[in-house]
Amino acid sequence: MNQLLTTLMALVVASATGFAHAQAAPAAAASAGAVPLQARIAMCVGCHNIPGYQASFPEVHKVPMIAGQSAAYIEAALGAYKTGERRHPTMRSIADSLSEQDIKEIAAYYAKLGTDEPVAEQPSRQPGAQVGALLQKGACVSCHGANFSKPIAPNYPKIAGQHRDYLFVALKSYKADPKGPVGRGNAVMGGIAKQFGNAELKAMADYIGSLDGELETVPESRFHK
Structure with a gap:
């Protein structure tokens, strides 16, 4: 027993x-x-860390600079692609592959990857009368700051110095068919963008893109150091 x-x-x-x-x-x-962070951002590096790299959909334009952008905005943008508020097949598939923790860590990484030197409180150059009137009509500084690099909330983007052609495509996307394959569904920006013709949007994008800003494209060689 x-x-x-x-x-x-x-x-x-x-x-x-x-x-x-x-x-x-x-x-x-x-x-x-x-999975280490470097592996998780490998899909970002191929576009956002190559100076001058161009996307070809929905039209040819430089991919946006995201190094130095606020982490909260990068999180918000990826979240919008994930939910479909922003429609773009490539970005949707990338966002869908990321967990919430992935998004937070990637956003924090790129926010710290940019320059440490903030731009002046006022824009580096003043707009002409026509563009100034357009910016005033759109009340752009009320959200993006007087220098377009100090938005009123961290989940709003810094836009000073961003690629002009990208800014133009982004602004037009707020006017896109809500059932189309591309576009953005933000109601506030939609209401603003729809006040302007495409030539006016381009004029504003050209001016804002010409300003000194905090955004960068960090080359891949520096990225891996």
């Missing part, structure tokens, strides 16, 4: 130990196989 009890106890202990190991194994495997 004593031998039988001893055997049973040994089996119970062995089963419990095996169960504990089985429970711990996935956690250990996940920790050991955690």
Whole structure:
């Protein structure tokens, strides 16, 4: 009888130990196989870290500079692609592949990757009378700041010095067919953009893109250092 009890106890202990190991194994495997940040941003590097790189959809334009952009805005933008508020097939597939934690870490990385030198409180050059009137009509500085690089909320973008052609495409996207393959559904920006013709949007984009800003395209060689 004593031998039988001893055997049973040994089996119970062995089963419990095996169960504990089985429970711990996935956690250990996940920790050991955690994807490093550099691997998670590999899909970003191929476009956003190549100076002068151009996208060809929905039209040819330089991909936006995101190094130095606020983390909250990058998070908001990726979240909008994920939910479909922003429609763009490539960006939607990328955003869908990212977890919320991935998005936070990628956004924080790019926010710190830009320049440490903030721009002056006022724009580096003043607009002409026509463009100044357009900017005033759109009340652009009320959200993006007097220098277009100090928005009123961290989830609004810095736009000073951003690529002019990208700014133009982005502004037009707020006017796009809501059922089309591309476009942006932000109601505030939609209401503003729809006040202007495309030539007027281009004039504003050209001016804002000409300003000194905090945004950069950090070359891939620097990126890996």
